[in-house]
Amino acid sequence: MLRYLGQRFVMMLVSLWLIATFTFMMMLAVPGDPFTGEKKLPPETLKNLRAAYHLDKSYPEQYLYYMKNLVMLDLGPSIKYTTRTVNQIISEGFPASAQLGVQAIILSLILGLTLGVIAALRQNRIPDYTATVIAVLGVSVPSFVMAPILQKYLGLEWELLPIATWEGFEYSIMPTIALAVLPLAMVTRLMRSSMLEVLSQDYIRTARSKGLSPSRVIMRHTLRNAILPVVTIMGPLTAGILTGSFVIEKIFSIPGIGKYFVDSVTNRDYPVIMGITIFYSAFLILMNFLVDMIYSWIDPRIKVGHKEAS
Amino acid sequence: MKKWVATTTAILMVLSMVLLAACGKDGSNAMAEKQVLNVGFISSEPPALDPLKGTDEISSLIMRHVLEGLVRLDEKGNPIPGMATKWDVMDGGKKIIFHLRDAKWSNGDPVTAQDFEYQWKRMLDPKNASEYAYQLFYLKNGEAYNQGKAKAEDVGVKALDPKTLEVTLESPTPYFISLTAFHALFPVNKKVAEKNPKWGTDAKTYVGNGPFLLKTWIHDKKIELVKNPKYWDAKNVKLTQINFPFIGDEQTEYQMYVSGSLDMNRNVPTDLAAKLLQEKKAKVIHQPSLYFYIFNTKKKPFDNAKIRKAFSMAIDREAIVKNVLGQGQTPATGWVPWGIPDFAQNKEWVQTHPSYIQPKANPAEAKKLLQEGMKEAGLSQLPEISIMYNTHEGHKKIAEAIQQMWKKNLGVDVKLTNLEWKVFLDNQTQGNFLVSRLGWIPDYMDPMTFLDLWVTGGGNNHAKYSNPQYDALIKQAKSTADQKVRMEAMHKAEEILARDVPVTPIYNYTQVYQLKDYVKGVKIEADGSFTFTYAYLTEK
Numbered sequence: 001m002l003r004y005l006g007q008r009f010v011m012m013l014v015s016l017w018l019i020a021t022f023t024f025m026m027m028l029a030v031p032g033d034p035f036t037g038e039k040k041l042p043p044e045t046l047k048n049l050r051a052a053y054h055l056d057k058s059y060p061e062q063y064l065y066y067m068k069n070l071v072m073l074d075l076g077p078s079i080k081y082t083t084r085t086v087n088q089i090i091s092e093g094f095p096a097s098a099q100l101g102v103q104a105i106i107l108s109l110i111l112g113l114t115l116g117v118i119a120a121l122r123q124n125r126i127p128d129y130t131a132t133v134i135a136v137l138g139v140s141v142p143s144f145v146m147a148p149i150l151q152k153y154l155g156l157e158w159e160l161l162p163i164a165t166w167e168g169f170e171y172s173i174m175p176t177i178a179l180a181v182l183p184l185a186m187v188t189r190l191m192r193s194s195m196l197e198v199l200s201q202d203y204i205r206t207a208r209s210k211g212l213s214p215s216r217v218i219m220r221h222t223l224r225n226a227i228l229p230v231v232t233i234m235g236p237l238t239a240g241i242l243t244g245s246f247v248i249e250k251i252f253s254i255p256g257i258g259k260y261f262v263d264s265v266t267n268r269d270y271p272v273i274m275g276i277t278i279f280y281s282a283f284l285i286l287m288n289f290l291v292d293m294i295y296s297w298i299d300p301r302i303k304v305g306h307k308e309a310s
Numbered sequence: 311m312k313k314w315v316a317t318t319t320a321i322l323m324v325l326s327m328v329l330l331a332a333c334g335k336d337g338s339n340a341m342a343e344k345q346v347l348n349v350g351f352i353s354s355e356p357p358a359l360d361p362l363k364g365t366d367e368i369s370s371l372i373m374r375h376v377l378e379g380l381v382r383l384d385e386k387g388n389p390i391p392g393m394a395t396k397w398d399v400m401d402g403g404k405k406i407i408f409h410l411r412d413a414k415w416s417n418g419d420p421v422t423a424q425d426f427e428y429q430w431k432r433m434l435d436p437k438n439a440s441e442y443a444y445q446l447f448y449l450k451n452g453e454a455y456n457q458g459k460a461k462a463e464d465v466g467v468k469a470l471d472p473k474t475l476e477v478t479l480e481s482p483t484p485y486f487i488s489l490t491a492f493h494a495l496f497p498v499n500k501k502v503a504e505k506n507p508k509w510g511t512d513a514k515t516y517v518g519n520g521p522f523l524l525k526t527w528i529h530d531k532k533i534e535l536v537k538n539p540k541y542w543d544a545k546n547v548k549l550t551q552i553n554f555p556f557i558g559d560e561q562t563e564y565q566m567y568v569s570g571s572l573d574m575n576r577n578v579p580t581d582l583a584a585k586l587l588q589e590k591k592a593k594v595i596h597q598p599s600l601y602f603y604i605f606n607t608k609k610k611p612f613d614n615a616k617i618r619k620a621f622s623m624a625i626d627r628e629a630i631v632k633n634v635l636g637q638g639q640t641p642a643t644g645w646v647p648w649g650i651p652d653f654a655q656n657k658e659w660v661q662t663h664p665s666y667i668q669p670k671a672n673p674a675e676a677k678k679l680l681q682e683g684m685k686e687a688g689l690s691q692l693p694e695i696s697i698m699y700n701t702h703e704g705h706k707k708i709a710e711a712i713q714q715m716w717k718k719n720l721g722v723d724v725k726l727t728n729l730e731w732k733v734f735l736d737n738q739t740q741g742n743f744l745v746s747r748l749g750w751i752p753d754y755m756d757p758m759t760f761l762d763l764w765v766t767g768g769g770n771n772h773a774k775y776s777n778p779q780y781d782a783l784i785k786q787a788k789s790t791a792d793q794k795v796r797m798e799a800m801h802k803a804e805e806i807l808a809r810d811v812p813v814t815p816i817y818n819y820t821q822v823y824q825l826k827d828y829v830k831g832v833k834i835e836a837d838g839s840f841t842f843t844y845a846y847l848t849e850k
Contacts, residue, residue, distance in 0.1 A: 031733045035441075039753075042444050044453070163571065255530030
């Protein structure tokens with residue numbers, strides 16, 4: 001087990017290094033730099049600026065300089081937000097993004113699993129149809145459409161919740177709902193089909209014929225197996241929610257790091273592009289690792305560390 | 311008995327009417343008890359609040375409230391006393407002595423001439439890599455120092471004593487005094503900045519000399535300013551607090567304004583602007599800025615002036631502002647937009663010359679010019695022409711409209727090329743285009759900021775236009791403080807642009823905004839920016 005963990009850790013570092021290197025190369029290949037602006041700067045000023053951010057050096061030198069700092073966990077200064085470092089941007093912005101993401105995941109899991117289970121148990125009846133409609137709507141209505149609708153009705157017309165900004169828990173309710181809609185729909189659909197599949201298995205019939213109570217059959221035998229596909233998608237889904245919430249953060253004016261993910265590319269803010277990409281990649285890699293762990297815990301047939309792993 | 315009732319009723323009625331009228335009058339103008347203004351203005355974090363680093367509009371807005379320069383500007387853009395009470399211009403406009411008032415920094419230190427000298431040299435110090443260093447290139451040896459070719463002590467700014475600042479310029483620059491109202495030329499507290507170079511990055515360490523203090527700066531969330539009791543004109547500042555939440559989305563900002571959580575909304579959604587203007591729920595500011603198309607004068611067919619002129623003449627600017635934009639913009643009449651003064655005639659520049667560009671297209675004349683131009687250039691047919699613009703719905707719509715106009719009025723097929731912002735800028739700089747869009751916001755309120763763009767080799771001269779006669783006129787205008795001579799030279803230069811058409815102006819910008827009726831005293835500067843220093847709230 002320890003050996004396996006060690007191997008996984010090395011693999012994670014290698015993946016991160018590869019991502020960092022590719023991002024660095026791609027970033028420099030894109031035309032324009034942080035100082036390309038509508039108003040041209042005098043050449044000397046430009047020279048001073050480029051020197052201040054080490055952009056006057058050759059690409060290999062810049063790369064080595066960046067990697068050296070990265071090892072020390074120093075992600076450098078933001079070029080656009082001159083008073084802040086990338087470490088500050090991440091440490092100040094991530095709590096809001098994380099809170100929003102975690103709330104959305106919890107909401108989508110609780111509701112999605114419940115709806116999925118109910119739909120499967122009441123197949124082709126009203127609860128099933130209701131859950132299916134919710135799932136279809138959730139998948140087909142994008143969050144950037146859902147968000148203004150929520151703002152208009154819950155915020156402006158019925159005055160139940162604040163329209164935007166980030167001052168307390170009640171400010172997080174609407175963005176959480178908007179962000180949770182898609183994963184909720186995905187979890188519902190996945191849970192429903194997975195439940196139906198498990199329910200049709202022989203061992204469930206055997207359990208029932210042995211005279212186990214329906215609730216015991218569901219709780220003990222069905223749920224545990226049916227939840228596996230949901231766990232499988234939780235890794236990328238969690239990372240996706242946390243990294244993909246920039247539209248929601250923008251609409252609800254949430255001080256997260258989502259917007260930097262997009263804006264840093266537009267601004268060619270090199271250290272921010274690198275820093276946030278590496279941070280998110282590390283996060284995604286970690287999530288996948290955790291999911292693998294949870295997976296083997298739920299289903300002991302899947303053993304971590306076995307090469308065949310199937 | 312009846313008579314008594316009638317008389318009493320009548321008296322009561324009259325009294326109540328008088329009272330109601332009085333209440334109504336007082337009610338609309340009485341100062342509100344709570345003087346807290348919530349402004350929807352900031353779409354994202356201000357990048358920097360130290361004048362050394364702040365270059366954008368948002369940073370400028372906050373700095374203009376927490377700091378103050380030597381002068382401020384009145385509604386027409388003329389300098390009025392700020393930190394300086396008066397100034398003497400000497401030596402044919404090359405030397406200016408500023409006399410400072412008794413003013414204090416928010417930490418109690420006196421504001422001194424040394425603070426200005428320190429900050430200006432700090433701006434120019436090449437080590438500090440300040441983007442706006444060039445705003446001080448007017449100073450003697452300013453540019454040389456920034457290039458490492460002169461020493462700090464050679465720069466033409468010197469504190470003669472704590473209350474007197476001597477400024478020596480490279481050449482007479484009449485707009486330099488107004489330029490000191492620009493945030494890049496604001497002072498910083500020398501003692502504070504020397505002790506803690508990062509003083510400007512946190513509300514706790516921020517020291518200002520403006521009407522407000524930086525109370526809160528929570529990154530990506532909000533800025534809160536409170537009244538500065540030490541400000542020299544504090545008695546006339548009525549707001550106790552201004553809140554600037556950062557709202558990243560126009561629709562959200564609009565909804566917050568409608569719901570009452572904002573008193574002002576500056577980022578009105580484009581699709582709502584025309585409707586709100588019509589319903590008188592929004593107002594419009596004329597910004598002294600210009601939207602134009604650039605012809606690449608180094609590439610065929612636009613190396614020919616007649617062809618350029620033909621394409622310019624085939625644009626129906628009136629249709630663009632009415633049908634495509636609809637936010638109160640006007641068709642451009644020349645190369646200097648509305649709102650820029652002609653200092654010799656004390657009028658707006660656009661009023662002191664004939665319209666060089668007609669709002670409507672002139673297809674007959676345009677076609678004739680195109681044929682003449684093609685003959686001159688020896689072209690039997692035009693090469694493929696493409697309009698390059700950066701990703702933005704507005705630019706796309708304008709490009710599509712002009713594409714149709716050129717097809718209809720000239721019979722020319724035009725392609726559209728849409729590029730991401732920085733890729734677009736890169737191509738523009740490299741000259742990889744035939745026709746491209748651009749907008750220009752003035753650096754200072756003088757026609758020169760629009761006219762010296764087109765001198766040979768100018769950094770922003772993407773048209774690669776070159777005309778020695780034009781260059782000479784701009785040089786002449788830059789070498790004198792005589793406003794009459796300057797304005798005349800610049801008028802002549804603009805006439806040359808009207809003849810050569812290296813770029814073709816399309817329209818003059820506007821800004822649509824919403825402000826609640828109970829907010830009074832908001833000042834809109836000549837350059838279209840907002841100042842809330844003397845704003846106040848009346849009873850709702």
